[in-house]
Amino acid sequence: MWRRLIYHPEVNYALRQTLVLSLPVIVGLLFGQLQHGLLFSLVPACCNIAGLDTPHKRFFKRLIIGGSLFAGCSLIVQLSLARDVPLPVILTALTMLLGVTAEISPLHARLLPASLIAAIFTLSLAGNMPVWQPLLLYALGTLWYGLFNWLWFWMWKEQPLRESLSLFYRQLAEYCEAKYSMLTQHTDPSTALPPLLTRQQKAVDLISQCYQQLHMLAANKNRDYKRLLRAFQVGLDLQEHISVSLHQPEEVQKLVERSHAEAVIRWNAQTVAARLRVLADDILYHRYPSRFSMDKQIGALEKIADQHPDNPVGQFCAWHFSRIARVLRTQRPLYPRDLMADKTRRLPVIPALKSYLSLKSSALRNAARISVMLSIASLMGTALHLPKPYWILMTILLVTQNGYGATRVRIFHRAAGTLVGLFIVGGALHFHVPEGYTLSAMLVITLVSYLIVRKAYGWATVGFTVTAVFTIQILTLNGEQFIVARFIDTVIGCLIAFGGMVWLWPQWQSGLLRKNAQDALEADQDAIRLILSNDPQAPALAYQRMRVNQAHNALFNSLNQAMQEPGFNTRYLEDMKLWVTHSQFIVEHINAMTTLAREHTMLTPDLAQRYLQSCEIALQRCQQRLEYDEAGSSGDANIMESPETLSHGALSTMEQHLQRVLGHLNTMHTISSVAWRQRPHHGIWLTKRFGKTTLQ
Structure with a gap:
């Protein structure tokens, strides 16, 4: 019980934040310097x-x-x-x-x-x-x-990384369970795929977070992190096999109709998900994993694959679930890999200054936006006869986030939380509670607020507002006079921040969709080249596979933010949503082909070259469709047509994936041609060529 309490992420974080704030106050109270202790905190x-x-x-x-x-x-x-x-x-x-x-x-x-x-x-x-x-x-x-x-x-020492790994395993469990419970529940991809895509992108976000923590901690050189490094590599193997896709819905339907495959596949998926949740708790609460086996589940799946050798779905699921079971049983990665190099952009001061002084710098635009908002707030304070409008200025900085959607949500929670907090503290101040009880209540409120701040920012703001006004009351003995003024200041700050995000050099994510789509296609191209090369190496394959996942993740996140932005054509964004869905299928096929290439399930050199040429032609058509601004088929005339037939007879698993990739790329090209007519016709979208845009 004590492990679950002390190692729980929210409890651990709340205890740390509460202690670092309250200890100076306690020391100040003991030495008769309470005001200095409050200022210090x-x-x-x-x-x-x-x-x-x-x-x-x-x-x-x-x-x-x-x-x-x-x-x-x-x-x-x-x-x-x-x-x-x-x-x-x-x-x-x-x-x-x-x-x-x-x-x-x-x-x-x-x-x-x-x-x-x-x-x-x-x-x-x-x-x-x-x-x-x-x-x-x-x-x-x-x-x-x-x-x-x-x-x-x-x-x-290891707790921050343990928390991220635990969340990663738990997210993999949810993704695995949801993916294989939707075999026949949802036949419409428009309703079945979005929840799966969201879960998959959350897993990739957590992978990126773990990578950042590993590099910030230099964990490769620290033996204390050896077990966690192994758990992370195991998680990468699991994500690779869970996120694969054969994408043959008609074959899935045939197998389900002819056998009880749906129940068996769901049984395997639920067993894997349950084990992943156990491992997530073991990582977080410092426990050694217990023994595990799913031989019965794998046996039932292999039996179905043997009974239906003409259907690739059973063999596909049996092969990938057997690899997942092996990883879960041994708790060791399938192959040794070098973790990705730290690609976080970090510049020395002088080169960073040169980059900052460019008008194309997003950092310069962000600083200019904040400076204008703070200047407007200062002038507003002067108009309201506030010589020091610190609450308005602080509200602007606290609610301003990177994107429009996040800022809007933070503004709503901040304003509502401040209103409720001021209402509560307004009533509490009338009772003139003794100072000792007030400080004890502030301590409890601070702890509770930090317990919920990550999941319920609005309710946490209620607690922070109460403690802030009580702090003003103890410091100045006139906290009641600040209640109405502080709420007005909060509303003014939120309005200025909202206006700044909408009208001051906004970085609309819908304008970044084209750049992120190009990046995703380039990552796909590099991965397919590596997979179809003569001798693909496992570390290079693992690195490029994660590049593909992360590039698509950036595209998916920008689309989600763009869907929340005002003033843009929703038909265009709906078309781009379909484009991103097909891009996700390509990512899943690349995940599957990576495992095949690592197992040396290769094509003949001639056939590999022909498939590579076809994939590159299809990718270039998609890239040029995104690059050129005309609504027709301009730019396609210089592109070679892909061969209609690449092989004869039965297709191998690798060829099936490549054929599906070519199909998705063809669909994406068609979607781009249609969607481009619906694009916004203002601002950065008036630029004729993608290569000349100033998007950052």
Whole structure:
């Protein structure tokens, strides 16, 4: 029981965040310096946003950089205010200066909003204490936050990676169970496929997250992570075999009608899913896996395959489920592989600065957008006679996310949570509860809020609002006067953030669909070339297979975000949704062909060359259809027609997959020709050639 409590991801996270916030308050209370303890506990908010609690091989280096930026921003704000520099000018200069961090790496990009929040906190402190005191507060607060988290991660050294691996195994279980329970339940792909695609993309997202954690921790060089590295490679093997597809619905229907294959396949899938959930718990709660065998299930599947040798579905399922069973039984990967190289873009400062100064830089556009929003908020504060509109500014930074959809959801949750929290605290302040009970309630509310913040941000905002107003009450003894004003400030900040995401250089994901589709086709082409080469090596195959999955994942995610964006032609997006569905089928065929190539199930050199030529012709037709802006078939005249017949007689499994890939590519080309007429006719879509667009 205690393992499930202490190792549970939400509990572990909530305990860490609550302790790092509450311990300074407790120490301040014991020494009669409660106000200083409360101020000290505000610094971890900046550190959280900056990602300084992320385990990293350069943990202390990032800590020093973060603390220096917080203190530096605080000093600049105080000196500028002392010289009567307008607040919009201060915030614009800081934002544009710190925006270069996004060009260094995604993790460094989090330093921008965190440093700006440190500057906004300084607005409420400037003039109330000496200049050096906020600097010391940020320096010591960041040091405390770093040392606490270092000690915490030393005690729970493998826990972040364990949590990601556990989620990965659990997602694989859900995907496997859902995929093989829909053999005959849903005959319409438009209703059956979207839930499967969502689950598959979640699994790929978790794979990418595990890769990032492995590289940030330098786990390859750390023997403590040996078992987790093996569990991750086992998960990659499982994902490879679970996500394959023969995609012959008519053959599936024939086999189901002639035998009880549907029940047997579902039995195998449910057994695999149940085992994956057990392994997910074993990884998370530090338990050794128990023995496992599914010989009966595999035997029943092989019996059906033997009884129907003319139907490829039974043999296909029996082969892949037998590999899955072997991996689950031995808990070892099917083959030794080198993990993918860290491809995260990280530039030194000078090259990053050069890239940042380009008008094509997305980091520059993002910094400019934030600076304009903060300037508008500052001017709004002046119009409302607020000399320090810190709550409006902070709301903008807290609700602004990377995309339109995420920002809209965060705005709704923030506004609703703030309203409910202010309503609750407004009633509670009338009772004049003693300070000791108030602090105890704040501690409990903080713990509960962090327990639910990942899954219910709106309800967590209720708790954070209550603790924030009580903090103001203890510091200034006039918290009731802030209730209505804070809600108005929250609404103003949310409206400014929403307007900024819609009208200030928006990075619409529907405009990125074409670029992401091109990237997915290029990854498919590289994978097919490698699979059909003379001697494909297992590590290279594994690396390219994951590139294909991740490229399609970026396309799928951009489509999901584009479907939520305003002002775009829904018919075009529906057509692109069908295009992405066929792209997913190609990914599944590449997963299956990767396993065959690794097992040396190869074609003859002549036949492989002919299939490669046909696939490249089909891929180039799709690429040119996306590249050229005309609505007709321009650009297709220079493309060779694919051969009608590539082989005679019975097709091998590899050939069946390649034939299906060619069919999907042909369908995707047709969809592109139709969808292009429905595309939006404004902004970046007016560019004539894809190669000349400024999409980033």
